[in-house]
Amino acid sequence: MKENNADKLREALDRLPRYDAPPEAWSGIAGGLSPTLAERLPTHQPPAGVWNNLSRRLEAAEPTAFAKQRRLPVRLLLGAAAVALLLTVGLGLLSGFEHQQSVTLAYSQEVAPARSIDVNADRDEQSFQNAIAEIEARNEPGLNALRHELDELTEAKNDIKAMLVSYGDDPSVIRQLAEIERDRSDIYRRIIVEL
Amino acid sequence: MRVLPLLLLILLCTCVRAQTANALREVVTKTIEDTYPFKPGNELAVEGEKAEIFVETWDKQKISVKVVMTARHPRLEQAEEDLQNLDYISEVAGQKIFLKNKLRDKEKRSGSELTVHYYITLPEECPVYLKSHFGGATISNLRNQLRINGEYSAINIDNVHGILDIRSRFGDITGERIDGNVVINSRRSDINLFDVGGTFNITAQYGELKISPNLSLRDLHINADKSDVYIYEPLGSEGLAYDFSLNNGEVKLPNGRTVIELARTTEVRRFAIQPGNERMGTITASVSFGDLYLVDKQTEKLKAKARRF
Numbered sequence: 001m002k003e004n005n006a007d008k009l010r011e012a013l014d015r016l017p018r019y020d021a022p023p024e025a026w027s028g029i030a031g032g033l034s035p036t037l038a039e040r041l042p043t044h045q046p047p048a049g050v051w052n053n054l055s056r057r058l059e060a061a062e063p064t065a066f067a068k069q070r071r072l073p074v075r076l077l078l079g080a081a082a083v084a085l086l087l088t089v090g091l092g093l094l095s096g097f098e099h100q101q102s103v104t105l106a107y108s109q110e111v112a113p114a115r116s117i118d119v120n121a122d123r124d125e126q127s128f129q130n131a132i133a134e135i136e137a138r139n140e141p142g143l144n145a146l147r148h149e150l151d152e153l154t155e156a157k158n159d160i161k162a163m164l165v166s167y168g169d170d171p172s173v174i175r176q177l178a179e180i181e182r183d184r185s186d187i188y189r190r191i192i193v194e195l
Numbered sequence: 196m197r198v199l200p201l202l203l204l205i206l207l208c209t210c211v212r213a214q215t216a217n218a219l220r221e222v223v224t225k226t227i228e229d230t231y232p233f234k235p236g237n238e239l240a241v242e243g244e245k246a247e248i249f250v251e252t253w254d255k256q257k258i259s260v261k262v263v264m265t266a267r268h269p270r271l272e273q274a275e276e277d278l279q280n281l282d283y284i285s286e287v288a289g290q291k292i293f294l295k296n297k298l299r300d301k302e303k304r305s306g307s308e309l310t311v312h313y314y315i316t317l318p319e320e321c322p323v324y325l326k327s328h329f330g331g332a333t334i335s336n337l338r339n340q341l342r343i344n345g346e347y348s349a350i351n352i353d354n355v356h357g358i359l360d361i362r363s364r365f366g367d368i369t370g371e372r373i374d375g376n377v378v379i380n381s382r383r384s385d386i387n388l389f390d391v392g393g394t395f396n397i398t399a400q401y402g403e404l405k406i407s408p409n410l411s412l413r414d415l416h417i418n419a420d421k422s423d424v425y426i427y428e429p430l431g432s433e434g435l436a437y438d439f440s441l442n443n444g445e446v447k448l449p450n451g452r453t454v455i456e457l458a459r460t461t462e463v464r465r466f467a468i469q470p471g472n473e474r475m476g477t478i479t480a481s482v483s484f485g486d487l488y489l490v491d492k493q494t495e496k497l498k499a500k501a502r503r504f
Binding site: 100101102103104105106107108109110111112149152156159160163165166167168169170173176180183 | 218219220221222223224225226227228229230245267269271277285298301303304305306307308309310329346347365383401
């Protein structure tokens, strides 16, 4: 928030009169500071028996290393924390390095296989469409069931053709297409028998 | 006149040379290797697209992953460009390690033949979840939990014990030496299980099932629709009890087997076969629009020997 007329306030403060403290004020403060409160309190010495008991107790107890170091220095604690942090980060990085991926490229040549398989999958498609039209016209349960089977195989054929487009002409995929076409042809024959 | 055959020979050699030169293609391979520390509670999840996934075990407390992505094309530049479109993602979230491959640009048409292979080695007690869309999965020697969700992917399992949950569509399942609590749901997939024990619950549609249990099988429940089922009895299987139910299907049993008819109509047939000894396992099969074959393995072995001669 911007203060309005800040410069004017400053000028007004500067114009205020200055006053010095009287000389006796400082000497009065100094006199109050010494002697200190601790110096002014009375001291009392314990009886001799108290020191003798303490000495006997100290001589009887065996100090352990842990007891001696009950209170570690702050610097040592900070150093230990720093080492622990470094170890944790190091282990974390190390576990990351355990998952190492390597990528290599290789080039070679091979003899291309002879492509004798030529599956003209769409050759008789018009015949299938005519059969489906007939099935829809008649609407009989037996024919509808065959049409359902045919639709499933047609969908499989389209999946395979899409795979051939995306991944190229793989002989094993072409064989799968040929099997699907054989199954479709079987169903087509059964439909024709029913019709 | 002598020049003509010589010219023809030169022309032929040129054509052959051209053919040989065109038959070569460039192969660019990118290999990514990773190692993760394994701690109890960790789980590995792999989502592969057009990927062959191989999972094996070792006795180290680490998970080693090697991903090999390859592009093949007659032109090197095209292979390199198409390989750039393959992306591999790995992520660690809490206890789970996720691995995944995908295309950066799904609309891009690839001129190259692209393949991805995962080679994973991990401790046998590490739970594994695989999702495979086109490709295949081969898993061996696991001893904990295995979950697979496959589409258009062949699944091969060898020597896996524990809790298995396998779902497959358009991908055949082959398993050998499996034991534990196993659930299989398959559609348009053939299932071949050999030397299997424990508890199995199989639901299958439009496939062929061939199951060969061993003597440690406790319970096998099959629900098959439009699928043929073959059950190969293990040797010494007099303790197995059978409960079969067929709807519009045929059943073929070994000769001399005593059957208790429970229901019989023109379409539905249900019957049971009691164990000869103390019951040690139960096989329940419900087959609709498919056939059921109970095959005596000893007889099959003798027939096979006879055929060889």
